[in-house]
Amino acid sequence: MEQRHAAVLKAAGMKATPKRLAILELLEAESGYASPEELWKTLKGRFDRLGLPTVYRNLEELSESGVLTKVIHPNRQLYYYFCSNPEHHHHFVCLSCRKVEDIPSCGIEALEREVSIRNGGKVLSHILQLNGLCGGCAKKGEKA
């Protein structure tokens, strides 16, 4: 496990520091997305010193490397999710319990091509995310 994460970091051109490994392990163990501060609160007990800016910085770097996924949340705060699915795909995120479920790739690539051709522009990225309540939360009557 440690090995696997170290390899991921190396592949991303990042040093395999204990703090980065801890962030990855913690996020992988979570079933859902987490905020920088939550991760920091959990992890700071495991290290003599661990600054909140370090957590922010690492999450951002890991997200840029594609190791983590950023969640777009209505409250506009940062949340990250560890997703091991290497295929291009999208997510259904539960606004209540924060579980994240993969959704199969829809025809968005075709749409991108069509938009490029029709408007002469260039599509650089897309956001596709479904928000809602997962089965468990819907059953329990949770609110978003």
Added chain:
Amino acid sequence: MEQRHAAVLKAAGMKATPKRLAILELLEAESGYASPEELWKTLKGRFDRLGLPTVYRNLEELSESGVLTKVIHPNRQLYYYFCSNPEHHHHFVCLSCRKVEDIPSCGIEALEREVSIRNGGKVLSHILQLNGLCGGCAKKGEKA
């Protein structure tokens, strides 16, 4: 025009105040999305007093009523766009000149239904937005 916007506000259960009308007119005249502060800077000359919080509040309310569309921007600041297309659809936003173009509805509704059925959850909303450079900006070699 004034009439039309006043009617829209009334339909949304909001008072047709001069400031709200001015916000709508300005945003409709724009070809792209704008930030609260930009709108405020433009509009404050037209009123004896116009507070930035008022602009924020109105944009948020108008967005909740569906009169305006919120743009999801990588820099995580708020931007709003006036879209008169009443059909459900999505947007291609230019990260350089801020132009917004409608994109035809893709099969996302079917995807929503599928996710609901497969996972037993409830999809409350979705985000689908293409980011990129419009034809003009791409041609000019603009960068995002």
Added chain:
DNA sequence: CCTCTAAATAGAAATGATTTCGTTTTAAAA
């Protein structure tokens, strides 16, 4: 194993977009 250096981290402080709050003004219903 050491040594060295660029990368990573600490932590306090700054930032700045956005929101809150108590008061004043106003749109529009009666």
Added chain:
DNA sequence: TTTTAAAACGAAATCATTTCTATTTAGAGG
């Protein structure tokens, strides 16, 4: 008109996120 609930003011607060400089460390190369 009169009335009043909604809207706006604007100074101040909030608070997630970022910056900055000094210190520490991972890991490449000997």
